[in-house]
Amino acid sequence: MPAKTEVILTEKKINRALTRIAHEILEQNPDAKSRVVIGIITRGAYLARRIAAIIEELEGVEIPVGLMDIGLYRDDVHSKLDQPVVERTEILFDVVNRNVILIDDVLFTGRTVRAALDQIVDFGRPRTIQLAVLIDRGHRELPIKADYVGVNIPTAKEDQVILHVTERDEIDQVLIQKGKGAKPGAGRGKKGGNG
Amino acid sequence: MANKKYDLVIADGRIIDPALGFGKDAYIFIKDGLIQKVVTPTAAVKKEVKNLDRSQVIDATGKLVVPGLIDIHVHLREPGREDAETIESGCQAAAAGGFTSVCCMPNTTPRIDNQETVKFVQDRAKDCDARVYVVGAVTKNLEGKELSEIGDLVKIGAVAISDDGKYPQNPEIMRRGLEYAKMFGIPVMQHAEDQYLCAGGVMNESFQSTRLGLKGAPAVAEEIAVLRDIALCRFTGARLHIQHVSTRQAVAAIRKAKAEGVNVTAEATPHHLVLTDEEIGKEFNTNLRVNPPIRTTDDRDAVIEGLVDGTIDCIASDHAPHSEEDKDCEFDLAPAGMIGLETTLALVKTYLIDKGYLSWADAIRKMTANPARILSLPGGSLAEGSPADITIIDQDKKWTVKADKFRSKSKNSPFIGWKMKGQVYKTLLGGRVVFEQ
Amino acid sequence: MSRLHSRHLLGLENVPEADISLILKTTNSFREVIDRTIKKVPTLRGITVLNLFYEPSTRTRISFELAEKRLSADTVNFTTSTSSVKKGESLRDTVQNIEAMKIDMVVVRHSSPGAPYYLTRCMDANIINAGDGAHEHPTQALLDMYTIWKKYGRLDGLRIVLVGDVKHSRVIRSNIWGLKTMGASVALCGPSTLLPYEVEKFGCDVYTDIDEALDGADVVNVMRIQLERQQSGLFPSQREYTNLFGINKQRLKLLNKNFTIMHPGPMNRGVEITSEVADSGNSVILEQVTNGQAVRMAVLYLLSGRKEEEG
Numbered sequence: 001m002p003a004k005t006e007v008i009l010t011e012k013k014i015n016r017a018l019t020r021i022a023h024e025i026l027e028q029n030p031d032a033k034s035r036v037v038i039g040i041i042t043r044g045a046y047l048a049r050r051i052a053a054i055i056e057e058l059e060g061v062e063i064p065v066g067l068m069d070i071g072l073y074r075d076d077v078h079s080k081l082d083q084p085v086v087e088r089t090e091i092l093f094d095v096v097n098r099n100v101i102l103i104d105d106v107l108f109t110g111r112t113v114r115a116a117l118d119q120i121v122d123f124g125r126p127r128t129i130q131l132a133v134l135i136d137r138g139h140r141e142l143p144i145k146a147d148y149v150g151v152n153i154p155t156a157k158e159d160q161v162i163l164h165v166t167e168r169d170e171i172d173q174v175l176i177q178k179g180k181g182a183k184p185g186a187g188r189g190k191k192g193g194n195g
Numbered sequence: 196m197a198n199k200k201y202d203l204v205i206a207d208g209r210i211i212d213p214a215l216g217f218g219k220d221a222y223i224f225i226k227d228g229l230i231q232k233v234v235t236p237t238a239a240v241k242k243e244v245k246n247l248d249r250s251q252v253i254d255a256t257g258k259l260v261v262p263g264l265i266d267i268h269v270h271l272r273e274p275g276r277e278d279a280e281t282i283e284s285g286c287q288a289a290a291a292g293g294f295t296s297v298c299c300m301p302n303t304t305p306r307i308d309n310q311e312t313v314k315f316v317q318d319r320a321k322d323c324d325a326r327v328y329v330v331g332a333v334t335k336n337l338e339g340k341e342l343s344e345i346g347d348l349v350k351i352g353a354v355a356i357s358d359d360g361k362y363p364q365n366p367e368i369m370r371r372g373l374e375y376a377k378m379f380g381i382p383v384m385q386h387a388e389d390q391y392l393c394a395g396g397v398m399n400e401s402f403q404s405t406r407l408g409l410k411g412a413p414a415v416a417e418e419i420a421v422l423r424d425i426a427l428c429r430f431t432g433a434r435l436h437i438q439h440v441s442t443r444q445a446v447a448a449i450r451k452a453k454a455e456g457v458n459v460t461a462e463a464t465p466h467h468l469v470l471t472d473e474e475i476g477k478e479f480n481t482n483l484r485v486n487p488p489i490r491t492t493d494d495r496d497a498v499i500e501g502l503v504d505g506t507i508d509c510i511a512s513d514h515a516p517h518s519e520e521d522k523d524c525e526f527d528l529a530p531a532g533m534i535g536l537e538t539t540l541a542l543v544k545t546y547l548i549d550k551g552y553l554s555w556a557d558a559i560r561k562m563t564a565n566p567a568r569i570l571s572l573p574g575g576s577l578a579e580g581s582p583a584d585i586t587i588i589d590q591d592k593k594w595t596v597k598a599d600k601f602r603s604k605s606k607n608s609p610f611i612g613w614k615m616k617g618q619v620y621k622t623l624l625g626g627r628v629v630f631e632q
Numbered sequence: 633m634s635r636l637h638s639r640h641l642l643g644l645e646n647v648p649e650a651d652i653s654l655i656l657k658t659t660n661s662f663r664e665v666i667d668r669t670i671k672k673v674p675t676l677r678g679i680t681v682l683n684l685f686y687e688p689s690t691r692t693r694i695s696f697e698l699a700e701k702r703l704s705a706d707t708v709n710f711t712t713s714t715s716s717v718k719k720g721e722s723l724r725d726t727v728q729n730i731e732a733m734k735i736d737m738v739v740v741r742h743s744s745p746g747a748p749y750y751l752t753r754c755m756d757a758n759i760i761n762a763g764d765g766a767h768e769h770p771t772q773a774l775l776d777m778y779t780i781w782k783k784y785g786r787l788d789g790l791r792i793v794l795v796g797d798v799k800h801s802r803v804i805r806s807n808i809w810g811l812k813t814m815g816a817s818v819a820l821c822g823p824s825t826l827l828p829y830e831v832e833k834f835g836c837d838v839y840t841d842i843d844e845a846l847d848g849a850d851v852v853n854v855m856r857i858q859l860e861r862q863q864s865g866l867f868p869s870q871r872e873y874t875n876l877f878g879i880n881k882q883r884l885k886l887l888n889k890n891f892t893i894m895h896p897g898p899m900n901r902g903v904e905i906t907s908e909v910a911d912s913g914n915s916v917i918l919e920q921v922t923n924g925q926a927v928r929m930a931v932l933y934l935l936s937g938r939k940e941e942e943g
Contacts (some may be wrong), residue, residue, distance in 0.1 A: 069661065070778075072673035072933075082932050085634050085654070086661040122670045405828035406645070408745040408766030408802060413829070478753075479746030524722055525744035527765070 009174035017150030066091035073115035110144035208255030209457035263295025268511035275304025279417030286323035295584035308332035357384035382434035387420035426527035481529035516605030544617030639938035643768035699928035773806030788815030796855025821845035
């Protein structure tokens, strides 16, 4: 049975959510020198660049953008048949004493964020780490909560929430794939649906 | 017992005998271990057999009935390595492979370079499932330095001499060995590989050894050794038998020598007739490590050509058992050799007869009459009055080689898992059934 | 998601282009980890790796050990000479004993070609060949390839000359297979006595004149020449080897612009390569060493946890 797919966020709504997140980040982190954003590869990286662009437009100052692959910090590396492709992590600035805003597309189980937190700490000791996500879909398996949320979307555990970005997919939209027909990880930018 | 006129009758088989002619359906009557008569199946004969007790009749309908096969090159490992093979187990393997006579090489521990060891082997072989003929050593302890007491060896029954596994590198020693053997009318059986050129070699030197980084033994090592010995054979007028010919140039050298009247004979093994060195790289199977090594496709084809045109007189297995412990190791640390008694006939049928290289008649000649002639052995014929050493072959039987089915104590065959056609149905030694499927 | 076609790395012959590309791409990601302040990631936590070295080796063993430690694997070393093992227990018994201690991966160096294949039959662990006789040394070739790829952004179309003892070199063999799979043009050069039988069947250009070999090449990978080859009569003297095959500044003029000098080490300075060349700006010899760790991390990562049933 083919899974039912529907669009839950359009380009307009995504932009509105990202702009609001950018405003909130600025509000919470007024010190331009200490704030940095790190996007989680793959989809979180695109969002990090967009949020950074919005911040620059609003404030007229650049915000450093780092990209992070959390593959090496996953807790399920050896329980999968295939190894996730490891992308290059690029954090070309010092995180020590910075306010790090970690950015991802969908917050689900919290395991991706757990891996990202561990990895950031290995790069140094930031003053704070904050979490921004476009979508919070619930079903947490770890005690993790986002500081900035674009949209809360109630889902069933077996649903798939998929972000498309123009940079990769030629369109900005968020889709939901309902029910059992949805393959874990299918169509998702993030490998394996670590959530 | 009903009729004591005959002990056993092989009924309705198709006879293939180099001496009697080929392809005839016949009945073979056996009495007191000898072939009493071979007759065409007339109504009277059939009636006579019908009256016999069923236990006295082997129904060979659709089967081939041939003289017991003769393998002039086997290693029985006893004395010394009874864990790998004993004379008894080796003879059981021979029987299972259709061989009723085998010639065992002298590289046992101690070496068969003295009367006592010949006697030991002969004693052990009594009541075994095959006739064992002993090949004595050319030189003491196979060292290539001093001749062994060849006269003594011949006197007690050695049928030939050989330093098999080693090559008497010193041409002077080889010359004296040939001259001395000539005095007794026996041939020198030679493992022809120059020891300097193949020092450390564990496979054929070719692109395959280049690819695998294994040290190669070049074909030229065999060619040089064969050429030297042919020269010495011509010079001394002695008899030379080249063992396990494996290269194109060695075949060519023997062909030329024979054409010139040199008294040389030659054998080829099933593995050199079937395998090529490309097999080794597949999984470094130590059962493919053998001396001389498995050669290239071109060499193999040349050996087949030599067998077909008569340059190579006979097929011999070079049955060389090694224990699992000895073979279960890194490729280049494994001892050389593979067992062959139980797969030879099927390989000949599957890869030479079925591929059109040899007729059954040619193949049987090269495994019976020809080897018998080379070493002046009895057997090799179904002539009336000769010992009832008979092999019955189920020529179309398909089977798969399985390690646990070998009678040999060792399982070091690269053919395990191979699908074969043609199987030994029964083997008779002096009228006694020593093997049946 | 992506996976290698085999759960072992035994050699580069028959390794498909997709697998080599995946290893090189993954290496590039691990290369960044090595430059971090904390050069350690938790990826292989709980995985135990045995470094089984039947031949003396300092560089390769340290490189593997560092790679394992940087991936948070537990490592054990078993180092022995073949001769002492010959007297003692068989390779099968040794590895089965070790495997009974619950080893997940084995990095093996052995003087017998095919020994890593043999290990795959003795145990369930993932096997990585760290050099088997004159057969293959896949991680060395992969690090050579990564180093070239990093500099030029490609391998296809480049002309790479491998100079030295082709007959006994496992590094050359692995480089030939890997480079050819990736579309590079490979030339071999060495004294004719150190070119193995039918070497031309590798499908490379083969030279005995170093100047002809270097003409128009992009990369020269110089192999160490072993003194014992001279002693066993394969070439007359070190002096003559240096004259005929040594890479010196004069000979570099034959190479393409932006050429690269490589050497897997350890170098015999003044024999197969002059110091002037080894230490020049075009030399990436030390970069090779650093990249070696990243390649080994990538291979360990990609093979870890791969079980038998997946093939």
